[in-house]
Amino acid sequence: MENLSQNQQDILFLTQLQDFIDKRKVEMSEGSYTTSLFPKALAK
Numbered sequence: 665m666e667n668l669s670q671n672q673q674d675i676l677f678l679t680q681l682q683d684f685i686d687k688r689k690v691e692m693s694e695g696s697y698t699t700s701l702f703p704k705a706l707a708k
Contacts, residue, residue: 668676688698 685698688696689702692699692702
């Protein structure tokens with residue numbers, strides 16, 4: 665990662681975060697904090 669610009673590092677981080685959120689949404693692990701946020705986001 666040391667060869668990436670700050671902008672590239674930021675984009676990589678956001679991409680990894682989005683992948684994680686997408687995975688949690690598919691899995692919908694019971695009791696997960698992330699899973700508990702999905703219904704609240706849909707209500708807004």
